Amino acid sequence: MTTESSAASAEASSPSPGPRPRPVRRAPTDLPFRFADKGLAQALAAERAEPDWLRAERIAAFEAFERLPIEPNQLYTTYLDLRNAELSDVRPYLRTASAPNAIASTRLPDGVAGLIDLREDGVAGLVLEPAAIAAGVILETFGASLARDPDGLRAELEGGDGLPDDDKLAALTRGFWSQGIRLHVPAGIRLERPIVMRWAVGVADRALIARTRISLGDGAEATILEELGPSGVIPVDAGQSLLAGSLEVTLGRDARLEVASLQELPPTTIAFQHRHAVIGEGATLQWALAQLGSRLVRSRVDNRLEGDRSSVEQVEIVFGGNDQLFDLTSYTRHVGRDTTGNLLSKGALMDRSRSFMKGMIVIDRSAIGTDSYLGEFGMNLSKATRSVAIPSLEIDQPDCRRAAHSSSVGPIDESQLFYLESRGIPPDEARKFIVLGFLEPVVARVPLEDARDRLRERLEEKWDAGTGAGATAAA
Amino acid sequence: MTATREIVTDQREQFAFHDDIAYLRETKRGLTRATVEEISAFKEEPDWMLQYRLRAYEHFLKRPIPTWTDGLDKINFDNIVYYRKPSEREEKSWDDVPDQIKATFEKLGIPEAERKFLAGVGAQYDSEVVYHSVKEELSKLGVVFMGTDQALKEYPEIFRKYFGTVVPAEDNKFSALNAAVWSGGSFVYVPKGIEVPLPLQAYFRINGENTGQFERTLIVVDEDAKVHYIEGCTAPIYATESLHVAVVEVVALPRSKVRYTTIQNWSNDVYNLVTKRAHAHENSTVEWIDANTGSRKTVKFPAIYLRGEGATADIISVAVAGKGQHQDTGAKAVHLAPNTRSRIVSKSVSKDGGRASYRGHLKVSPGATNVVASVRCDALMLDDISRSDTYPYIDIQEDDTSMTHEATVGKVSAEQVFYLMSRGLTENEATNLIVQGFLEVFTKELPMEYAIEFNRLVKLEMEGSLG
Numbered sequence: 001m002t003t004e005s006s007a008a009s010a011e012a013s014s015p016s017p018g019p020r021p022r023p024v025r026r027a028p029t030d031l032p033f034r035f036a037d038k039g040l041a042q043a044l045a046a047e048r049a050e051p052d053w054l055r056a057e058r059i060a061a062f063e064a065f066e067r068l069p070i071e072p073n074q075l076y077t078t079y080l081d082l083r084n085a086e087l088s089d090v091r092p093y094l095r096t097a098s099a100p101n102a103i104a105s106t107r108l109p110d111g112v113a114g115l116i117d118l119r120e121d122g123v124a125g126l127v128l129e130p131a132a133i134a135a136g137v138i139l140e141t142f143g144a145s146l147a148r149d150p151d152g153l154r155a156e157l158e159g160g161d162g163l164p165d166d167d168k169l170a171a172l173t174r175g176f177w178s179q180g181i182r183l184h185v186p187a188g189i190r191l192e193r194p195i196v197m198r199w200a201v202g203v204a205d206r207a208l209i210a211r212t213r214i215s216l217g218d219g220a221e222a223t224i225l226e227e228l229g230p231s232g233v234i235p236v237d238a239g240q241s242l243l244a245g246s247l248e249v250t251l252g253r254d255a256r257l258e259v260a261s262l263q264e265l266p267p268t269t270i271a272f273q274h275r276h277a278v279i280g281e282g283a284t285l286q287w288a289l290a291q292l293g294s295r296l297v298r299s300r301v302d303n304r305l306e307g308d309r310s311s312v313e314q315v316e317i318v319f320g321g322n323d324q325l326f327d328l329t330s331y332t333r334h335v336g337r338d339t340t341g342n343l344l345s346k347g348a349l350m351d352r353s354r355s356f357m358k359g360m361i362v363i364d365r366s367a368i369g370t371d372s373y374l375g376e377f378g379m380n381l382s383k384a385t386r387s388v389a390i391p392s393l394e395i396d397q398p399d400c401r402r403a404a405h406s407s408s409v410g411p412i413d414e415s416q417l418f419y420l421e422s423r424g425i426p427p428d429e430a431r432k433f434i435v436l437g438f439l440e441p442v443v444a445r446v447p448l449e450d451a452r453d454r455l456r457e458r459l460e461e462k463w464d465a466g467t468g469a470g471a472t473a474a475a
Numbered sequence: 476m477t478a479t480r481e482i483v484t485d486q487r488e489q490f491a492f493h494d495d496i497a498y499l500r501e502t503k504r505g506l507t508r509a510t511v512e513e514i515s516a517f518k519e520e521p522d523w524m525l526q527y528r529l530r531a532y533e534h535f536l537k538r539p540i541p542t543w544t545d546g547l548d549k550i551n552f553d554n555i556v557y558y559r560k561p562s563e564r565e566e567k568s569w570d571d572v573p574d575q576i577k578a579t580f581e582k583l584g585i586p587e588a589e590r591k592f593l594a595g596v597g598a599q600y601d602s603e604v605v606y607h608s609v610k611e612e613l614s615k616l617g618v619v620f621m622g623t624d625q626a627l628k629e630y631p632e633i634f635r636k637y638f639g640t641v642v643p644a645e646d647n648k649f650s651a652l653n654a655a656v657w658s659g660g661s662f663v664y665v666p667k668g669i670e671v672p673l674p675l676q677a678y679f680r681i682n683g684e685n686t687g688q689f690e691r692t693l694i695v696v697d698e699d700a701k702v703h704y705i706e707g708c709t710a711p712i713y714a715t716e717s718l719h720v721a722v723v724e725v726v727a728l729p730r731s732k733v734r735y736t737t738i739q740n741w742s743n744d745v746y747n748l749v750t751k752r753a754h755a756h757e758n759s760t761v762e763w764i765d766a767n768t769g770s771r772k773t774v775k776f777p778a779i780y781l782r783g784e785g786a787t788a789d790i791i792s793v794a795v796a797g798k799g800q801h802q803d804t805g806a807k808a809v810h811l812a813p814n815t816r817s818r819i820v821s822k823s824v825s826k827d828g829g830r831a832s833y834r835g836h837l838k839v840s841p842g843a844t845n846v847v848a849s850v851r852c853d854a855l856m857l858d859d860i861s862r863s864d865t866y867p868y869i870d871i872q873e874d875d876t877s878m879t880h881e882a883t884v885g886k887v888s889a890e891q892v893f894y895l896m897s898r899g900l901t902e903n904e905a906t907n908l909i910v911q912g913f914l915e916v917f918t919k920e921l922p923m924e925y926a927i928e929f930n931r932l933v934k935l936e937m938e939g940s941l942g
Contacts, residue, residue, distance in 0.1 A: 074543045075866055365859055380874040383841065387872075391880070393865040398856030398886035407880040409871040 029070050032085035035092055038062055041175050047095045053154055061175030068168040079356040079388050084296035084325050085270040086240050092207040093121040096179040098143030111448055114139050114195040116181055120203055120231050135189045142180030156213050162248030162276055164302050169272045173246045179210040187217030194223040194447045200231035202266040204239035211246045216255035223447045226261040234266040244272040251283035258286040260446045262455055265293035273299040281307030288445035289316040292458055296325050303332040311340035317442040319459055320353025321466040329358040334367035341372040348435050349385035350466035356388045363395045371401040378409040379438055432463050501559040506552055511655050514558045518624055531644035531654030538648035544803045546772055550746055555718055557656045619664040620675055623691050626662030637695050641724035641752050650750045653689050653722040660690035670701040674922055692723040696731040703734040717745045725753035727761045734762040740769035747773040757783030764920050766793040767802050776834055778807035781815035788817035793917040796829030805834035810843040819850045822914055826857035832864040839871045850880040855913050907934055
């Protein structure tokens with residue numbers, strides 16, 4: 001809890017004397033990229049001849065980016081390490097393809113209400129079921145939105161209310177995005193089937209910076225499945241790539257949104273993620289977030305329970321291997337009366353992987369009748385792993401139904417192992433069952449059966465790779 | 476809850492008193508290199524200590540004021556007297572203590588306490604130990620219990636071997652400040668195999684407006700030995716800020732057992748910034764029993780570094796934050812060796828706009844296999860103008876650690892109060908009883924006399940009436 005580490009790290013970051021320019025020693029807090037300058041913000045605005053308000057928006061965000069520290073919360077400054085990222089050669093896409101609200105629905109996959117498929121700087125597909133189109137559901141890129149409904153887009157983007165204003169990387173996304181998805185579900189419309197948002201990246205030395213803006217009108221309901229994966233076969237020794245993205249949610253009265261995210265980015269990709277939700281009266285939001293891929297994930301989730309009786313449920317799993325680092329922060333703020341927050345994070349770590357789980361619950365004085373729970377649980381499967389949990393509470397209103405957090409870190413439970421072995425299951429198999437069972441809460445919340453099965457498969461593959469079981473089987 | 480808020484008032488001034496003392500020696504207000512040299516010269520210290528102080532002073536200047544907790548920037552370091560000597564020499568017997576100082580101690584109850592059960596008394600009046608008695612039986616056992624300044628002269632070898640090894644001067648800004656200007660405090664050495672039969676007790680006391688108190692305590696418990704040390708504080712109330720920056724170092728050698736109990740009740744104008752740390756060697760047990768009810772702001776996280784295999788750490792931390800107070804307290808357990816165990820229990824009460832923060836650090840380092848650790852923190856808020864925070868840090872770098880952490884925040888339940896009132900208690904009494912019950916995990920660890928005193932203190936904190 002010392003705050004003086006920054007002084008020491010500043011010394012460490014100064015270039016060492018000698019002719020060898022590489023590898024540059026970086027402090028854990030040094031930014032791993034340098035593309036974000038005013039020129040780029042202006043170039044992005046010029047590329048699409050963006051209106052003045054959007055140009056001003058980018059410049060304001062750039063200025064915030066310049067001003068803000070990499071970690072706004074002093075509680076967490078010691079637990080930040082960006083050294084896995086080496087993005088100094090990375091160039092962001094300047095212009096990405098646009099796609100208007102889809103009309104074609106013939107190629108819609110089974111069980112899906114809509115699909116937007118983004119591949120690097122292109123749009124590989126955008127489809128929406130006819131009923132949704134008829135009901136006024138909008139699914140389009142920001143580029144298309146700017147042409148069709150500039151005032152509507154302006155209302156949603158100007159001022160950056162959909163992103164935390166104290167966060168440097170959120171300002172990066174706000175100022176330097178080149179792609180965006182806008183989804184709007186009008187009041188009273190309930191989409192029975194999920195909308196799939198697919199992002200594929202991984203080309204060496206490229207950065208895709210993107211925003212997603214989701215708004216649900218009063219009483220609207222929707223389910224979103226976000227899939228983050230490779231855009232092709234990415235060699236393991238390729239240069240790094242960056243995906244910086246946001247998911248900005250506004251829920252009207254009694255609206256209901258479920259979001260499941262499967263993060264299976266290539267091991268050469270660095271991910272900066274912001275998810276920010278403003279939850280209206282009686283509205284409900286569910287997050288199910290699975291973190292498997294990428295070399296370094298820095299993610300932040302903000303849940304603002306503004307409306308009375310609003311609720312959020314968040315489950316997040318991390319399954320780490322190699323030298324992956326998952327840096328996951330979650331802020332939940334209770335503002336309205338009788339709001340509910342239920343947050344659960346679970347991490348299973350193999351090899352040299354690390355997870356930093358930082359959770360903060362804030363109960364404002366206005367939030368009478370709050371029920372808030374935060375759980376952070378870890379399973380270290382190898383001696384070289386590191387599992388950090390910081391489940392914090394800041395409470396100004398004691399009149400709550402519940403305000404609690406709990407955390408545990410432990411190895412695989414010996415009694416569970418013994419039980420499974422007594423049932424004739426070989427020890428390696430039993431271990432796998434226990435670990436995958438530990439992560440099951442998120443898997444069970446993924447909306448599509450295919451996606452669920454694929455997630456289970458990926459988890460199993462990762463276990464096999466991490467434990468060498470796969471290699472043994474192949475031999 | 477509004478009813479509670481109206482009836483709870485601060486009664487602490489009843490215990491605060493201030494005597495006008497003619498100070499014989501004191502440094503000029505403010506801190507310079509010359510101040511540090513002057514203090515060392517007053518004390519006729521060996522050169523190594525002077526050099527140590529000067530290095531610490533340089534480090535103090537370099538370190539920024541911590542900003543992770545608020546309000547420390549309000550401390551005016553230039554407006555503090557860093558050394559003040561109340562009487563020329565250490566007093567051997569009670570009769571030799573100047574009457575005026577004696578009168579202050581009478582109010583604190585030291586003579587009675589001694590008659591009753593004390594093994595030894597080290598009473599700190601401002602910056603120097605003025606009164607000190609060690610019972611004959613302790614001397615016979617070879618137990619050393621004296622002022623830290625005296626120990627530097629009389630036991631230079633053991634002093635130098637351990638001083639600054641648990642809390643280095645460079646640890647933080649305030650440990651550097653203490654290392655530069657420290658004065659007074661207790662030194663305890665318990666030889667191999669000796670169990671000290673009664674608690675060692677020291678009263679610490681701040682007197683004099685803007686007097687900084689920079690006590691330094693060093694406790695070394697040799698192999699297979701056992702000791703319980705108790706400190707408690709009161710202080711007079713003044714208009715401007717007082718500063719208390721202490722360092723406590725505990726060395727628990729193999730198979731020893733140390734318990735350190737604190738009841739902190741500084742007056743509401745004191746900044747109480749304390750670095751307390753223990754090294755627990757093989758199979759030793761260290762216990763911090765720490766209660767904070769006073770001060771304007773306390774920043775204190777009693778820490779135990781479990782350095783030896785099989786060591787055990789037990790920390791109970793209790794805080795009561797009233798009007799204008801911020802208790803930024805908690806605990807740290809750092810597991811550095813295999814088969815070590817730690818247990819942290821924290822209880823906090825916030826009321827009348829006070830703020831109680833729990834900060835904890837639980838770390839399991841690589842190589843510390845088979846660790847079992849638990850953390851439990853509960854907070855009680857008595858009204859909605861107060862605040863309660865919980866900031867636990869859990870950092871596990873081994874694969875077979877068993878760690879659990881639980882925290883809850885709540886209020887006094889209306890049902891409980893109603894039930895007790897139906898049994899004939901007033902609302903005041905009912906709330907008081909519930910709070911006492913909430914804090915019992917701490918109280919039950921105290922010697923009886925202290926438990927009574929502590930319950931009285933809580934009652935005074937809680938009640939408006941004199942009852």
